[in-house]
Structures are given as C-alpha cells and as structure tokens.
Amino acid sequence: MTMRGLSALPLDDDLLDRVMTFCPTFGTLGAMVLASKGFHRVFQTHPKSIMRAVAYNIVGPALPQALRLIRYPHPPPEDPIDMATTCPEDHEPSVMTDDEKKLLQENAEVVQKLENIYSLTTKDRTSKTSLLTSEESWRFRRASYRIMLYCKLFPGNIYSFDELEDLDDVQIAKIRRQRTAVLNEYPTDELLEIFSVVKFIGGIFVEVNGGIDSSDDLDVLLSAGPAGAVSCWEDRDASGLDEDLLNLLDGDENNNLFTGYFSLPFQNIWATRNIKPPKEDEPASKYVLDQVNGANDTCSHCATPGGLALLTQANWDRQQIFSTQLLKAKLKSNQTLTFPFAQAAGNLSDAESLGCFIAGFFAMSRRAPGFEDWEVGQSYCQPCLTKYLEEHAWIWLLEERVKTGWVPPEDCWYGYNCNTQTHKLAHAQQKNHLCVPTRGSV
Template sequence: MRALSALPLDDDIVDRVMTFCPSFSCLQATILVSKAFYRVFQTHPKAITRAVAYNIVGPGLPQALRVLRYPPYNGPDADAIEMAEACREEHGASVITAEEKQKLRENAEIVGKLEDIYSLTTKDRTSKRSVLTSEESWRFRRAAYRIMLYCSVFPGNRYEFDEIEALDDQQIEKIRGQRTAMLNRYQTDELLELFSVVKFIQGILSSVVDDDQSNMVDILLSTGPEGAVLAWEERSYDALEMDLLGDGLLHDDEDNKLFAGYFTLTFENIWTRRNLKPPKEEDPASKWVLDEVIGANDTCSQCAAPGGLQLLTSANWDRFPVSPTACLKNKLKSNASIIGPFAQATAHLANLPSHSLFLGIHNAVNQAALGAWITEIFDVRRAPGFEVADGWDVGASYCAACLSRFLEEHVWVWFLEERVKSTCLCVSASMLTVPAAGWVPPEDCWYGYNCNTQTHKAAHQTGKNHLCVPTRGSA
C-alpha cells in the first residue's frame, strides 16, 4: 500500500529496495533518504537488517551469527552436551547489534578470501575470484563458519605453553570430549563438508612449515580460517605466531598434548560413534563440497604433461615457487657484476619472513608482485621457438618445468632491457633533478651467457657484456 507521503512508491517497494542494500552503511544512507524510508524501516527493522546481513555474509548467516553469540568458554569442566547445544544456529529475524554488524563484515571478508583460495586451488585454477556455484559456496561457507566457531571456542591463544603443561590427562580428555560434542551435533553430510574444508586448510598450513615441523600443523589449525588466510597471503606462519597463538606453543619438538589431533581425533571419535567408515586419506579437499572441478584433467600446453589444477596460469603463477636469480640464464647466475644490479631490478619481489618455507622456498618472493613480474616477462618473448604462434601465450597453462624453461630463456632479456632503459635522478648545478642515462653495455663477450670466465675474473665481468647470445662456444 502506498503511504500518504510525497514519495511515489508503495511501502512494500520501499521495503524491497532496502533489502537489496549491499552493506549496512548503504542501508543507513537509504534510511536517511526520506521520512518515508525511515518509517518503512521502523516497521520491519529486524527483517530488513537480516536481509542486508545475508547480502554481506551469504547463506551462512545463521552460522556466522552463532560465532559471534556463542557464550564464553567455562573451562574443561563445562558440560560437553550443553556446550554443543548452546546458542543454536538461528534462522529467524533478530536484532543485530552495531558490534555484531562490524564483526560480521570482518568475518565475511575472511571467509570470502578463504573461498577465493579454495576455488583457485580446488575448483578452477584460472580464476583468482571464486567461481563456486551458489550451492557449492553455501556448503563451503557453512563449513567455514562452523570451523571458525570451533576454533574460537578452543583457540590457540587461550593457553600459553606452561599452562598447557599444567593440565592433567583428565582435563585434556574432557576438552577433547567437548570438541567431539561440538561437531557431533551436525548431520553426517554437513560433517563431511566440514571435513573437506578442514583438509583444505590443513593443506595451506602444511605448505608453510618444513617437513620436520609437521607436528605444528595441529597447533596452527587452532587459528581457524583467519590463520589460514594469513598463512596463504604471507607464505609464513609468522603472523599467526605473533597474533593468534599463545606464547611458546610452536617451540616444542614434541606433539603438544592439548592440540595433538586437534581435528583428526574429533573426527575419529565421531566416525566411531556413528559406526561410519572414515573418509579416505587420499580423498581431495573438493569432495563433498564441489559438484564439478574445472580442468581436472588438463595437460601442459607445451609438453602435454598431466597437471590439472596444479598447472600454472596467470591466475596462480604468483604461487610459483621460484627465485628470480635462479631464472638467470646459465653462467649469469655466478657473475657478481650482474647479480647486484639484478637484485636491485627485482627488489620489488623481495619478501623474506623468517619462516618462509612455502614449498621449500626459504627466500620467498612477494606474492602480489611475482605474478605481475612473470606477466611482464611474457611481454618479452624473444627466444626462438617461444613465440605466441608456438603456443607460448600468457593465457595458456604450463607445468613447472616448462614455465621454468620459459623464464630462463627470457629473464636475462628482460633484465638487459630494464638495465639499459633505467634512469636515476641526480642534482644539477641549478638544483633541479634531471634523469641520468641508463646503463650502456660494453662490447659483447663472444661466449655471452655461457662464458666461464665471467664467473671468476672481475675485469672480464665488467669489461664485457654477457647479457647476450653466444656467438662462439663456451670459455
């Protein structure tokens, strides 16, 4: 029905307009448009606010709200069943406070980033943004928020190492019973979805620890989706240790008795209770969440090696475990007069946290910059046999070996061009900054990047240009 006001819209249309607001700030601005909008909002404040919350969070809103509203933890002696049933997932309209709105936005951003990573690594390697269907996204987000709740009730920063050591075996078993009860309330199909997302998060965390540090993964899992996103973005667990974990938890060589089997023991207990066959170790993280995996059987565009989601594309080659210096051609890697300037030219790629162990790379590169740099290398494409006509296209998919081969053939050409065209600012007599000329290469060495002498004779390193194709054999 149209209100008795100057606004030429029915109240139900005004109501509908507000439910489409993409954020709470947009809703607030819409409410202030006119008294008519304000009056309609006051008629249905809970329903309209919840609709906007769904726009922000998605269909996982009941799970997201439970994360915020779950009561404080009362310790090992709290009743496990009461904990499992506390603050059930609410599907009806309710008042959402200003503090809850802020936290919903923050958690939705974390879960959204995690879904993008999940999509890139398990659904479609060619898109940085999630391409999950609405049904797949709902399964993923519902599981992610339930994991977030579990990790907020049993977080890694509740206790410091000395406090954990003081817990007796009976207290540890009670806490494990509470964890089991928390997850046991979910239906089996939902629990399997949660299991898949946990496995995905485990994969992220395993990638930032060394092989002999596998006992740390259970502790890192306690940081939940937020920790997984930080670990992915930083390729390190530094930020987790500083902000999300208790003091000393990661500095014990033995399994931490409180966190050992943080999720695995809980799942095992539930499979046993329900007399279910546990999921197979080799089951992918896409199982029970995705209906379809795109490009699972794809092969390298150059050598036809199978790779599927592990193939490298412009969307994911910022994850390529490569050191820029290692891409220099042949003996150039050992030319001291080249290594210094090359390090300066690639300084924007540097990112060296103390625990950068992603895929064995101790000197990690800046993730955001690496992808753009490889794209820039593709713009060079000068070596014979590496033309677009030969299939070397920026939009194609490559195995690690082929992409490494491409980079080795072209990084030195890119560096030569960068070095020649580079300018610096110097101060003139008139106090004006003027560009100085770029590097002028000396005479080419006959043996170019294959030259052996460049590796040990300083005068030859600087007296000849080795950023060139050999015209003779090696020397």
C-alpha cells in the same frame, strides 16, 4: 497507499522496504535510511527483516552459522554438551548491534577470500574469483563458519608455554571431549563437508610453508583457522600469524593438547556412528563440489597431465621462485648481476607481486628462440613455466637495466656461459654478459 509530503519519495512503503532489502552492505543501508524520511520510517517499522535481508546479501545462506560465530558467549561453558549446544544456529530475523555487523562483515570477507582460493585450487584454475555453484558455495561457507567457531572455542594461543606444561592428562582429555562434542552436533553429510574444508586449509599451510615438519606442527597451524590460512596464502608464509601460536611451532615441547586437533574428534565420531572414515588421499573437493573443471587438462607445451596443478595467469603466484636462481647458466653466480636482478624483481614473497612479475615476462616483446608461440592464456606445468622464466630472465633484466639508464659495455664472447664472470669481479664489471654466447657452447 501511504500519503507523504512533497519531499517524500513517491513510492509505497512496501516498495521502499523491498529496495532496502537489496542493499549489499550495512553501510549502504545506513546511508539509505539517513537519506529519506520514508526509508527511515519503513526501517523503523521492519528492522529485523530488513537487517536480516542485508546480512544475507553479505553472507549468503550460511547466515545462521555466521551469526552463531559472532554471538557465541565468551568464556564458553566447560561442559562438553553445553559447549556443543549453546547459542544454536539462528534462522530467525533479529536486530544486530553495530559490533555484530562489523564482525559479520569482517568474517564474510575472510570466508569470501578463502572460497576464492578454494575455487582456484580445487574447482577451476582459470579464475581468481570463485566459480563455485550456489549449492557448492553454501556447503563451503557453512563448513568454513563452523570451523571458525571451532577455532574460536579452541584457539592455539589460549595457553602460555608454562600453562601448557601444567596441563595434565585429565585436563587434556576433557578438552578433547569438548572438541568431539562440538563437532558431533552436525549431521554426517555436513560433518564430511567440514572434513574436506579442514583438509583444504591444511593443504594451504603445507604448500605455503614448504612442507610441515610434523603433524603436530600442522595441528597447531590448523588452530589458526580460515583467517590464518588466508593470511598465509596472501603473505606466502606464516609470519602474519599470532606470535604466541608461532612460538608453539618454534618450541621443543611436545604439545599434546594440539595433537589430533581435528583428526581425533573426527575419528571418535566416525567410530561412534559406525561410519567408514574418509580416505586420507581423498581430494579436498570431495563432499563439497559436484564438478571440477579441467581435472584432466594437460600442459599446453609438453602435454603432461596436470589438471588443477597446471599454472595459468590466475594462479601463477603458486610458482615457487627464488629470483636469482632464474638467471641463465653462469649468470646466477655473477655478483654484479644477482643484486640488480633481485632489486629489479622486487619483493616476490606476496602473491600479487609474484603474479605481476611473471606477467611481465609474457609481456616482453623479445622472445627467446623456441618460445615465440607461448601465450599468456595457456596452461603450463611447473617445469615448463620455470623453463620459460629461466630463458627470459636475463633478457628481462637487460631491458630493465637499460630502462633505468644503464649503458651495457662490450659483450663478452661467452655471454651468459662465461666462467670468468663467476670469479673475476673486474671481468664481470667490464664486459656485458647479458647476451647470447658467440664463442663456446651456446
């Protein structure tokens, strides 16, 4: 046992070492080292093993891939083989610089967010937090870091428009050989994992952007990698991506450099290895997940099969909403209501706001007839959830306006079905149309 003064912690050095290896972040480790001479002394004795243990706590078993990503030299070598083998995935302990620790933490946060999205959309629709098993998570993260490295080596914003136009077929062919060489370093089973995660990332870009005009546009977006996919998912559009990359989407030029950004290297490798290529309609869960939860579930209201596409409280933000279109019947054409409704609904472009907006509809004390038994914890197909929102949007707007001090005028006999409200502003202002019709067809 090592002897200490009265101010030292009454623990053996091996226990202090062990305690430090459980630190969840580098910041926690730094604070611990500064808090005690004993911790400081032990850290100075075993910096590599302790640092690696904390890095593992942050990243998980995909640490070798994460380290290669942050340590790969820039600019990379031009020879395809050298590019593929430079800075191999390191399994040995090593001391990290402050810049490396910061990058490792930032990248880990991106991969964790991406895994949460992957779990929600391909594993289990009921949880915003990843429910992947440890083995599934390892496969996913290992593939994600390798995709991040690939996108770092072949970024979408590396060339300006003028430089793209100057690239000849020989140069483009060389870059394609480099891409193939980089992916060809991985064994087939791990390459299939990468294929699945690329398919998943592409699916995010397609869903968030309401479809992609061309495969070339999708290839450009794929060059934004996991960080770009997370940004698009959170913002519900591509506006947060690099401006130079977005300019490529807006341009009319045929960007041959990005054609087959991932698909061509995959095709080359399958052919070289004489492997049957994965089918285009294979789900993004294949090669990564061992099991999918709720794949055969049906809508709680209409019993339509939906599986992971069903909407729950965890994934309500996948619902595509144009707020004023939710107003019932003729209300959506009442100019005195559409602006107040859009204003009350707020910004529904980001995932968190949209989820809170829908949750508010289920929290209402007043329910439309026929919807009394609908519960927040159930799963609904998109048509059913849309119907629920449409039947309650006008009630919600009425309650929200009253909360802010609005006093409704006399109800119109025809309520939300009134035709006059759509073309006579005076009538729309003088009568309340946020009500059930008492005349005409309800």
